[in-house]
Amino acid sequence: MPPTLDTPEALTRASAADLAAALADGTVTSVDLTRAHLDRIESTGSAVHAYLAVDAEGALATAADVDRAREAGEKLPALAGVPIAVKDVACTKGLVTTAGSRILEGWVPPYDAGVVERLREARMPILGKTNMDEFAMGSSTEHSAYGDTHNPWDLDRSPGGSGGGSAAALAAFSAPLAVGSDTGGSIRQPAAFTGTVGCKPTYGGVSRHGVIALASSLDQIGPCGRSVLDTALLHEVLAGHDPRDSTSIDAPVPPVVEAARRADVSGMTIGVVRDLLGEGLSDGVRARFTESLDHLREAGADIVEVDCPSFAHAVAAYYLILPAEASSNLARYDAMRYGVRVDAGSTERTMAASRAAGFGAEVKRRIILGTYALSSGYYDAWYGQAQKVRTLIARDFEAAFTRADVLVSPTAPTTAFRLGSTHDDPLAMYLADITTIPANLAGLPGLSLPNGLADEDGLPSGFQVYAPAMADDRLYAVGAALEARLRHAWGGGLLDRIPDLPHGGDSAATTSHTQIPCTEATR
Numbered sequence: 001m002p003p004t005l006d007t008p009e010a011l012t013r014a015s016a017a018d019l020a021a022a023l024a025d026g027t028v029t030s031v032d033l034t035r036a037h038l039d040r041i042e043s044t045g046s047a048v049h050a051y052l053a054v055d056a057e058g059a060l061a062t063a064a065d066v067d068r069a070r071e072a073g074e075k076l077p078a079l080a081g082v083p084i085a086v087k088d089v090a091c092t093k094g095l096v097t098t099a100g101s102r103i104l105e106g107w108v109p110p111y112d113a114g115v116v117e118r119l120r121e122a123r124m125p126i127l128g129k130t131n132m133d134e135f136a137m138g139s140s141t142e143h144s145a146y147g148d149t150h151n152p153w154d155l156d157r158s159p160g161g162s163g164g165g166s167a168a169a170l171a172a173f174s175a176p177l178a179v180g181s182d183t184g185g186s187i188r189q190p191a192a193f194t195g196t197v198g199c200k201p202t203y204g205g206v207s208r209h210g211v212i213a214l215a216s217s218l219d220q221i222g223p224c225g226r227s228v229l230d231t232a233l234l235h236e237v238l239a240g241h242d243p244r245d246s247t248s249i250d251a252p253v254p255p256v257v258e259a260a261r262r263a264d265v266s267g268m269t270i271g272v273v274r275d276l277l278g279e280g281l282s283d284g285v286r287a288r289f290t291e292s293l294d295h296l297r298e299a300g301a302d303i304v305e306v307d308c309p310s311f312a313h314a315v316a317a318y319y320l321i322l323p324a325e326a327s328s329n330l331a332r333y334d335a336m337r338y339g340v341r342v343d344a345g346s347t348e349r350t351m352a353a354s355r356a357a358g359f360g361a362e363v364k365r366r367i368i369l370g371t372y373a374l375s376s377g378y379y380d381a382w383y384g385q386a387q388k389v390r391t392l393i394a395r396d397f398e399a400a401f402t403r404a405d406v407l408v409s410p411t412a413p414t415t416a417f418r419l420g421s422t423h424d425d426p427l428a429m430y431l432a433d434i435t436t437i438p439a440n441l442a443g444l445p446g447l448s449l450p451n452g453l454a455d456e457d458g459l460p461s462g463f464q465v466y467a468p469a470m471a472d473d474r475l476y477a478v479g480a481a482l483e484a485r486l487r488h489a490w491g492g493g494l495l496d497r498i499p500d501l502p503h504g505g506d507s508a509a510t511t512s513h514t515q516i517p518c519t520e521a522t523r
């Protein structure tokens with residue numbers, strides 16, 4: 001039975017699939033739906049701070065347009081009229097885009113990213129841009145230049161990162177769907193920390209055109225939602241070939257929606273990656289993970305154990321390859337054509353002063369690391385060696401996939417950490433990426449779904465599924481099968497148990513239904 005969607009609360013809590021159905025049969029208008037979300041952004045903004053900019057005017061214009069088209073009997077795309085939030089890493093024409101960095105403060109792109117074009121073709125109102133660690137470097141969203149995002153489960157905790165804004169927007173019911181980016185786990189780890197779903201598609205499966213680059217051989221855009229089916233519906237909108245991205249794959253999009261609807265794992269072999277169950281895993285995360293394996297076994301899957309010995313070196317290799325690529329990508333911020341500019345006399349001094357003022361500490365740290373790793377005399381020892389490890393990791397996956405159809409692990413070793421707890425120890429933050437990084441190094445798809453609350457702190461943990469390249473549909477088959485069983489066991493979704501957020505006050509997100517620049521949004 002579809003839910004009754006007659007209050008703003010019901011509209012913001014409903015799944016995207018139910019909203020799409022209600023829009024299609026005319027029981028809900030996109031304007032009402034979009035307005036309900038804009039109000040929710042306003043009332044939760046000061047507590048959560050998921051958004052850096054809100055485009056109420058643009059979102060309502062798209063919504064009104066969809067409602068008119070629907071009334072005129074036009075045939076519309078599946079998610080037409082369903083609003084969405086976009087991580088501030090993707091360029092949005094006419095709407096400020098900063099990648100969480102001071103160096104791009106107030107920058108308004110003259111064009112849309114490929115994925116944003118797809119959202120516009122799908123006629124989805126874009127609510128605004130979500131907070132992130134600066135240039136997507138981080139696991140907590142504390143490295144944003146515009147303030148922390150708070151985890152709606154516990155406002156003293158991080159929602160994860162770098163895409164903490166998109167994940168927090170979903171958990172705070174201020175967007176039914178969101179776009180994220182994942183270079184080493186930035187979609188999946190925030191999903192795990194907030195009790196939501198996120199997928200990093202196969203590398204090349206979704207266009208990177210117009211996405212602000214961090215590490216081009218690892219970056220991938222992907223869908224975030226509150227259910228596996230919702231995430232699949234968005235995946236289908238985002239994915240597909242784009243000739244403007246030279247690494248884009250020209251092949252049919254895997255049948256993700258069909259797989260999510262069938263939710264069938266019978267006869268499937270699921271490999272548990274033993275190497276990702278070691279040291280550092282919290283007891284609560286481990287316990288929930290083990291229970292979920294039992295659920296999958298009951299659903300008809302065969303569970304085996306696999307070894308991927310090179311994964312032990314994944315973090316070390318990643319933190320050489322990523323800074324190396326980032327140091328090169330970020331060289332473009334030279335204050336000459338756009339971005340923050342601090343005039344200091346000569347061109348060279350102006351560049352140095354602008355970069356010193358515009359970049360935050362974590363970005364500077366990685367530029368220094370990357371420049372060192374690529375420097376003459378050290379290139380082979382650091383960068384070259386890391387590339388060899390990358391090959392070994394891809395081979396481990398290949399070998400494991402001869403024994404299993406998908407691989408599984410916890411998404412992150414722990415639940416959400418306290419804001420401020422990793423400030424003095426960047427290495428501790430890097431080490432926690434062990435579970436998500438292998439997929440990026442090998443270019444493979446991965447999905448995280450809510451896996452219940454850990455006993456030690458009552459916070460969400462995540463279950464991760466890995467699949468071979470272009471077999472993204474398998475992620476959704478396993479994810480949906482497990483989700484159905486967990487929901488049955490819990491008597492509802494995990495987010496039904498999230499505590500109520502404090503309301504109102506002097507909202508930090510938006511005070512009117514007009515577009516606001518990020519500086520206003522974060523004051």
Ligand code: GLN
Binds near residue numbers: 139161
């Ligand atoms: N936490 C990882 C990092 O700091 C992942 C970042 C990402 O996926 N963008 O690099």
